[in-house]
Amino acid sequence: MPASDAADGDILRFADVAFSWRQGDAFRLEIEGFAVQRGESLLIMGPSGSGKSTFLSLACGIVSPERGEIAVAGATISDLRGAALDRFRAEHFGIIFQMFNLLPYGSIVDNVLLPLIFARERRSRASYDGDPAEEARRLLARLGLESALHRRSAPTLSVGQQQRVAVARALIGSPAVVIADEPTSALDRDHQQAFLDLLFEEAERAGATLVMVSHDATMAPRFQRTVELGSLMRQN
Amino acid sequence: MAVVRLALLSLWNRRLTGLLAILAITLSVTLFLGVERVRISAKSSFADTISGTDLIVGARAGDVQLLLYSVFRIGNATRNITMQSLHEISARPEVAWVIPLSLGDSHRGFRVLGTTPDYFEHYRHRNRQPLTFTSGGPFDDLFDAVIGADVAAQLEYRLDDPIVVQHGIGSLAGQDHDDMPFRVAGILAKTGTPVDRTVHVSLEAIEAIHIDWQGGARKPGPGLSADQVRNLRLRPAAVTAAMVGVNSKIETFTLQRFVNEYRQEPLTAILPGVALQELWSLVSVAETALSVVSAMVLLTALLGMVTMILTTLNERRREMAILRSVGARPRTVFGLLVSEAGLLTLAGVALGTGLLYLLLAVLRPAIDARFGLHLAIEAPSGGEAISLVAIVAAGCLAGFLPAWRAYRRSLADGMTIRL
Numbered sequence: 214m215p216a217s218d219a220a221d222g223d224i225l226r227f228a229d230v231a232f233s234w235r236q237g238d239a240f241r242l243e244i245e246g247f248a249v250q251r252g253e254s255l256l257i258m259g260p261s262g263s264g265k266s267t268f269l270s271l272a273c274g275i276v277s278p279e280r281g282e283i284a285v286a287g288a289t290i291s292d293l294r295g296a297a298l299d300r301f302r303a304e305h306f307g308i309i310f311q312m313f314n315l316l317p318y319g320s321i322v323d324n325v326l327l328p329l330i331f332a333r334e335r336r337s338r339a340s341y342d343g344d345p346a347e348e349a350r351r352l353l354a355r356l357g358l359e360s361a362l363h364r365r366s367a368p369t370l371s372v373g374q375q376q377r378v379a380v381a382r383a384l385i386g387s388p389a390v391v392i393a394d395e396p397t398s399a400l401d402r403d404h405q406q407a408f409l410d411l412l413f414e415e416a417e418r419a420g421a422t423l424v425m426v427s428h429d430a431t432m433a434p435r436f437q438r439t440v441e442l443g444s445l446m447r448q449n
Numbered sequence: 450m451a452v453v454r455l456a457l458l459s460l461w462n463r464r465l466t467g468l469l470a471i472l473a474i475t476l477s478v479t480l481f482l483g484v485e486r487v488r489i490s491a492k493s494s495f496a497d498t499i500s501g502t503d504l505i506v507g508a509r510a511g512d513v514q515l516l517l518y519s520v521f522r523i524g525n526a527t528r529n530i531t532m533q534s535l536h537e538i539s540a541r542p543e544v545a546w547v548i549p550l551s552l553g554d555s556h557r558g559f560r561v562l563g564t565t566p567d568y569f570e571h572y573r574h575r576n577r578q579p580l581t582f583t584s585g586g587p588f589d590d591l592f593d594a595v596i597g598a599d600v601a602a603q604l605e606y607r608l609d610d611p612i613v614v615q616h617g618i619g620s621l622a623g624q625d626h627d628d629m630p631f632r633v634a635g636i637l638a639k640t641g642t643p644v645d646r647t648v649h650v651s652l653e654a655i656e657a658i659h660i661d662w663q664g665g666a667r668k669p670g671p672g673l674s675a676d677q678v679r680n681l682r683l684r685p686a687a688v689t690a691a692m693v694g695v696n697s698k699i700e701t702f703t704l705q706r707f708v709n710e711y712r713q714e715p716l717t718a719i720l721p722g723v724a725l726q727e728l729w730s731l732v733s734v735a736e737t738a739l740s741v742v743s744a745m746v747l748l749t750a751l752l753g754m755v756t757m758i759l760t761t762l763n764e765r766r767r768e769m770a771i772l773r774s775v776g777a778r779p780r781t782v783f784g785l786l787v788s789e790a791g792l793l794t795l796a797g798v799a800l801g802t803g804l805l806y807l808l809l810a811v812l813r814p815a816i817d818a819r820f821g822l823h824l825a826i827e828a829p830s831g832g833e834a835i836s837l838v839a840i841v842a843a844g845c846l847a848g849f850l851p852a853w854r855a856y857r858r859s860l861a862d863g864m865t866i867r868l
Contacts, residue, residue, distance in 0.1 A: 273774075275773065275774070295778070296778050296780070299773075299776050299777065299778040299779075300776065300778075302774075302776050303775060303776020303777075304776070308774045308775070310771075310774070313767050313771075314771065315771070316458075316459075316768055316771055316772075317462055317768070318458040318459050318461060318462035319455075319458045323458070327771075327772075327775045328775040328776060330451040330452075330455075330775075330777075331775060331776035331777055331778075331781075332776055382775070
């Protein structure tokens with residue numbers, strides 16, 4: 214599907230994209246056409262080593278494709294370079310990793326406020342009701358982290374608590390897209406469910422599109438759409 | 450600003466290693482500045498070894514040689530000045546005062562100087578300070594001696610203790626002027642000059658102890674007793690050198706020319722300040738070596754800091770990836786590490802400077818009393834301020850190495866968190 218044919222409601226669009234980490238690398242990601250709609254919740258499945266992290270790196274502009282076009286919220290990020298790309302990522306993406314999402318120093322409120330250092334628009338949105346730190350505390354409270362924890366540093370929290378702080382950080386200032394890279398893999402099953410509940414609820418409240426990658430098929434029913442990364446890849 | 454705050458928080462998280470790096474820089478900065486202070490103070494103390502004296506006159510010799518034996522009591526004069534010449538110089542209209550100096554004897558390793566009581570009035574050191582007595586006063590009797598602070602301290606002499614002067618500078622048996630012992634009449638306060646290591650007696654006393662001597666050995670047979678000597682009219686025929694003060698500074702050169710062109714006897718007159726500077730230039734190699742060593746110590750401390758930052762980079766890879774994911778530019782990662790190095794160095798420089806002043810304030814009286822070295826407590830000089838700024842700049846520059854590595858890595862790692 215060529216990019217020009219995509220609907221205006223697309224928040225993320227890949228068109229004829231090719232990328233490899235190193236010249237002549239055995240692994241090469243090639244995606245002919247792929248789009249995510251605004252407000253959609255999407256699960257991208259794939260076994261480890263299938264290029265999920267590479268796909269996310271491309272989507273949020275940590276790396277630029279060798280060829281093709283990637284558009285996010287109407288902007289062609291594959292044309293952006295350097296500082297402009299970093300600024301764009303800061304403004305439009307909230308990113309949650311598998312684990313170790315947080316800086317070991319500073320309080321968890323500091324961690325939640327981190328993206329606002331680099332994203333002016335998100336900062337002004339987060340300051341709408343006053344102090345951004347206030348907004349951070351509100352988000353943390355909604356995610357079940359009581360105020361007694363807010364002054365603590367990340368390493369003193371449980372893994373589950375840390376992942377919820379990461380959600381608050383991803384959502385502060387309402388970015389357009391929340392990208393989650395196997396965010397539940399470090400949690401046990403009970404906590405996984407509770408975590409996903411919170412993530413869906415807060416992403417919806419913030420009006421963010423949720424894109425998650427995982428190798429775990431059991432959570433597929435919760436998403437509006439599930440795709441296999443392998444099916445997106447151009448067949449050689 | 451936010452980046453500096455991040456750097457501070459990150460440093461606080463690694464405060465033990467950070468503090469050690471700061472400590473190393475602090476100590477090396479203190480050493481560096483301290484060496485500079487001591488160097489400058491030593492130089493000015495040295496230049497102030499003798500002040501208030503306009504000319505030093507001695508037998509024809511090199512300027513430094515004359516200075517060495519007349520002021521520092523190092524080495525010997527080749528010849529003496531006759532009293533005749535000295536009288537002629539004293540009679541010049543430019544001359545305000547002349548103090549004869551007669552050297553050649555010693556007391557247990559300390560030089561004995563024969564002079565006049567005027568010496569205690571006209572000898573000036575450090576900022577034209579006169580000599581002061583901790584006890585007693587100038588010599589009065591023929592066999593009175595005034596000893597310097599080091600002599601008193603090392604030989605544990607008190608007022609009225611007896612002293613036997615040795616002939617010459619070595620200590621050979623049977624070469625003592627033991628027939629005529631002296632009495633300690635005064636002890637001088639510490640000056641940090643060769644005066645501290647000198648036994649002062651009157652010019653007449655030098656004559657008196659040599660009255661039974663001829664050609665460097667004692668005449669055989671029983672000599673004169675001390676009381677017999679007291680009744681003699683002692684007139685020294687020659688002295689080793691003389692300190693001269695002029696009425697007006699402008700006349701110094703006129704008098705110097707007169708002495709240097711004196712016909713009856715080959716003489717030299719030197720300006721002590723100029724000769725002191727000449728002498729200092731001889732030891733300035735050691736001075737430079739000292740500065741180089743302290744600069745090396747400083748360099749080592751900065752290298753230690755860079756090593757510290759480099760070794761933490763591995764464990765901070767995750768930190769860098771997180772920062773990149775929230776939108777930090779590679780440049781920010783670079784700036785983070787450079788400002789970290791800069792902050793460590795700045796803290797080290799500030800603490801090191803503070804420590805220096807603290808040490809100066811605490812140790813200054815002890816150093817002054819012990820070594821006669823007057824350390825000035827004053828704001829850093831222009832040169833020192835430039836050095837301090839240069840150290841901070843060097844610290845930031847040193848941070849470029851780990852910063853560049855982190856920068857390259859953060860580009861290569863992308864969003865994957867490698868552990």
